Amino acid sequence: MMNGYARLNDPFTNKGTAFTATERAEWGLDGLIPATIETLEQQAARVYTALHKKTNTHRETSVFDDALQ
Structure with a gap:
């Protein structure tokens, strides 16, 4: 399974600020991307x-x- 850094560095899995709150918590993205969800x-x-x-x-x-x- 990808960690947060790997997910953000993969153009096929990086959604920028479109990750949901659940996805951010599950994949360790909190603090790696802006808090705003779009x-x-x-x-x-x-x-x-x-x-x-x-x-x-x-x-x-x-x-x-x-x-x-």
Whole structure:
């Protein structure tokens, strides 16, 4: 079974802040991710909004480009 660090480092199992309270306790994720619980859809909307607030400088948008790959 994966521990919290392994789960967060695996792109196929990492859900970011979408882990439920039960999953966080079961897999030892408390303290490894923010306390806020969001759905994957809420996370996507938050990142989309943040991306569109950025100016068109290469440095600001490349941070998001790298994170989305």
